[in-house]
Structures are given as structure tokens and as C-alpha cells.
Amino acid sequence: MSTTQPLFQHHKHCDEIFADAEAACANGDWVAGATAFADFAGQLETHFKSEEEVLFPAFESATGMVSGPTEVMRGEHRQMRELLAQMKQALDERDGDGFGGTAETLLIMMQQHNMKEENILYPMCDNALGASDVGATIAQRLAGA
């Protein structure tokens, strides 16, 4: 298993619970929507933290690239956290249009972000961190969430 394999799989898991939350809120089922959204937001936060606290620092110290791609990814995490906060607010206000529109925005943002990681950054990390135990640490974190 490569270093970033757990993160790669976790992207798919986040997609699935995103779809559940979106569908429930689109159907006006706010109770189920709130549960699914809380799950989604929690999983995504765990994912971001695993990257920011484990993967990125390991990559940066192994390669010396401090202000490169990892910095761009951190910036996008920040944007996605703001969108999550907006979704939470719309959910609390039972604002279906607001929730759906922000969900749509977050989805595209998140998909592009994931694709950049999966196609470019993760392969770079696998190269740089092949022999380390970073992958195991990440897998533990994601499993514990």
C-alpha cells in the first residue's frame, strides 16, 4: 500500500456522505440532512487535518518545498472550511436554496482539489515518503474518526 492510499480512498468516502447530506436536504428531510452533514463535515475536517498535520509537513521536510503545492492545498482547505460553515448556517436556517447552492460550490471545489492531490501531489508524496511510516499514521487517524 502506498503512503497516500488511505487518503485516496477517504476522498471517495467523503463523496458518498456528501451525496447523502445533499439528497436529504434537497428533499426537505432536515433531520436526516443534519445528521449526514455533521458526519460529512467531521470526516472532511479529519481528512484536512491528516494532510495538514502529517502528510504535508513530512513532504515539506523530505523535499524542502515549503511554499509550493502544499501551501496551495492549505489555502483551498481554508476556502472549503468557509463553505462548510456557510452550509451549516443554511442548514440551521433551513434555507434549502442556500444549502443546495453552497453544496454545489463546495462539491466542485472539493472535486478539483481532490483531483489535483490524486494526480499530482499524492504521487509526489509517494515518491518522497515511500519508506516512511507516514501512511500508517494517516490510516490510523482516518480510522479513528
Added chain:
Amino acid sequence: MHPNLSFEQAPPISVPYRFFLAAPWFGVLAGVLLAWAGGDALGSRWTPEALALTHLIAAGFMLQAMSGAMFQFIPVAVGGNVWRSLLVANVVQPLLLLGALLLVAGFLFSAPVLLRAAVPALLLGVGIVVTAVLFALWRTPATGMTLWTMRIAVAGLAVTVLLGSLLAEALARGLPLPLIELTNIHLAWGLGGWALMLVAAVSYFVVPMFQLTHPYPLWFARGFGPALLLAVTAWSVLWFVGDAPYARGVGLPLALLCAGFAAMTLWLQFTRRRKVDDATSLNFRVAMLALFAFGVSVAAIVAFPELADDPRATVWLGMLAFPGVFVSTISGMMYKIAPFLNWLHLQRLGAPISAVPNMKKMISADAMTAQFRLHVLALLLLLASVWLPSLVRAAGIMFAGSCVWLGWNLISAVNSYRRFRDQIRANVLRC
């Protein structure tokens, strides 16, 4: 050198928008032409009206929209950077607009001088786009099948336009060239080597992304583009050496590839995780149904060649391909790209994300779905009118109306962008 992962190299918003805003109005012209010409226009693929209609959609609607999409898509999807995209767009778009209109007028009025005038404009315009885009596609550090399939598609565009220019010159000057064979080759490169190839490249990227489907299986994404290229090449070679029966035989693998791509995409949509439908997913579904019907129809014509004795059989194929597959796909794509472009550029203005209106505030969802319904109605009428000439005028009016609405929805997206931009700027200044 490490790849730049930010969107900072995405072109100014006016670059893709100018192409998206122009595209639908070629569809409007096509609808008006059909309504004006009436029943005889669709008698065969060789009537002046049919040739003009085909090129209004192909060299007008499709070329505009697909050029704009490439400028936007290449930086975002494959990390390439189109050199001086604003300058390139400033030069290229007038050439493409002029070339398309001259070409269409040349066909419609059977005017050799207009056909010959169209050639340099299109050659130059497309030549610049192809060079700029291929350069960007070659320098990117990214890999993957979207990238490779796009490279093939852009080369396919070059071949299409070179063959088209040759045909236009031959037609205008009465050169002794095998026009029918060359047209068949030109058509296969335009529809298969360029347009469907580009749709495939973009679909590998956007279908999983917008609808949370599974990715296209790796064997499929690796095999489809090269197989399509191979089939189009075999078709061209056989027509070129004048072996019509074998060339028609290659129609079968081509039909299978079309139907296979459609079936795969429909299957991915059917098993997707995201349950919410919108104008983009609906347009894609219609496009793939039309592509499947196109494949089945081509296979039927290969199996029963007597079907092709009726010249309307080819018109039927054209109706499935142009308004059915490509106008639908492009409409769906523009309905997703425009709102995202707005959001992307607005959030760069420096306001907190919470102050940036979400994607659904850019074009009214109801207006998009209603326009989609009208498009489907127009498409059904167009398909029926191939066999029932009395319906041609109604189909033309309906299609023109649908394209006006599409154009209007895109204008409203630009208006939303301007309004929100001014609001955000005013707020940023106040803070």
C-alpha cells in the same frame, strides 16, 4: 520544476465567456434558416441549406463553445497554461466568427468567392488555437487519459479544418477532386476525431466530478480514444483509396465505439452516488441517448445498405449528432462552467467566501431546466421533421427559440457576475 496547483493561471473571465456568449446565436441562425427554407431543406445532406445548417452548428456553435471551453479547461484540468490567452482570444475569435459566417453564406448562396474568403480566416483562426493549445498541452507536467485524449482531439480539429479548406477550394474552383469521398473523411474527423474525442476527454474529468459517478474504467479510458482514432484513420484511408464497400464496413466499429461510449456514460450516471439532477446531468443524459441512437442507426445502415438509398438517412444521422449529441453536451457544460467561473473569479476579489454568492445564484435553475425542456422538444421535432417535411418549419422555430433562451441564460450569468462584482468591490472598499 514542480507543477503549479493554483488556479492563478486560469485565463481572465472574458476569455471563455466571449466564446460561450457567441455560440448559441449560431444555433438561432440555424433555426431561423430552417424555418425560412422549409421542407425541401432536409431532402439530402447536399442541399445548400443542409450544408449551411451543418456548418452553422459545427463551425459556429460547436467551434465557438469548444474553443472557449478549452481555454478554461486546460489550466484547470491538466495544469497547462495557454500562452497569452487574452491576446490569442482577441485575435482568434473574430477570425472564427468571420470564417464561419462566410462559409455558411458561401454554401447558402452557392457563392465560390465567399467560400474562398472563408478558407484563410478559418485556417488562420483554427491554426492559432491549435498551436496555442497543443503547446500548452505538451508543456504540462500532468499525465492521464484526459490529457492524451485532448491532444488527439486538438490534432483532429486541425485535420478537419485542413480537409474542409481543401474541399472549399475544390468546390469553389471546380478542382477535379473526389468530393464525396473527401467529405466523408472530413466528416469523420470533425465528428469523431475532434468533437467526440473532445467530449470523451472532458467527460473523463467532469462526469465523475459533477455527478459523483465512478470513474470511467481505466481500460475504457485508455482504449476508447486510440480505438476511435484508429477507426477514423482506417475509414479515411479506405475512402481515400476508393474502396467504398470496405470503408462502409469500418462504419461498424465506429458505430460500436459511439454506442459503447454512450452506454458506458449512461451506466456511470445510472450508478452514480449523487442523487440530485440538474440541467447539466439532464443535458448529458439526452446527449448520450442521442449518441447511442446514432451508433445504432449507423450499424443499421452498415447491415442494411439499402437503407442509405434514401438520402434522408444521412440527414437523420446529422440531426442525431449535431443538435442531439453536441448541442446538448455543450449546453450542459456551459450551464456548469458559467456559474463556477463566476464564483471562482468573484472569490478572488478579496472578500470573505461567505460574502461570495453561491453557484446557484448565477443563473436561475428554473430557467435552465425550462430551456432544457424546450431543447428536448425542439430536438424531437427536428428528428421527426427529417421524415415529415411538413414539420420542418415548426422544428426550426422551436430550435431557434431554444437557442435564444440558452443565449439569454448565459447573458444573465454575465449580468449576475457584474452585479455581484460591483457589490463585492463596494463592500471591500468600505471596510
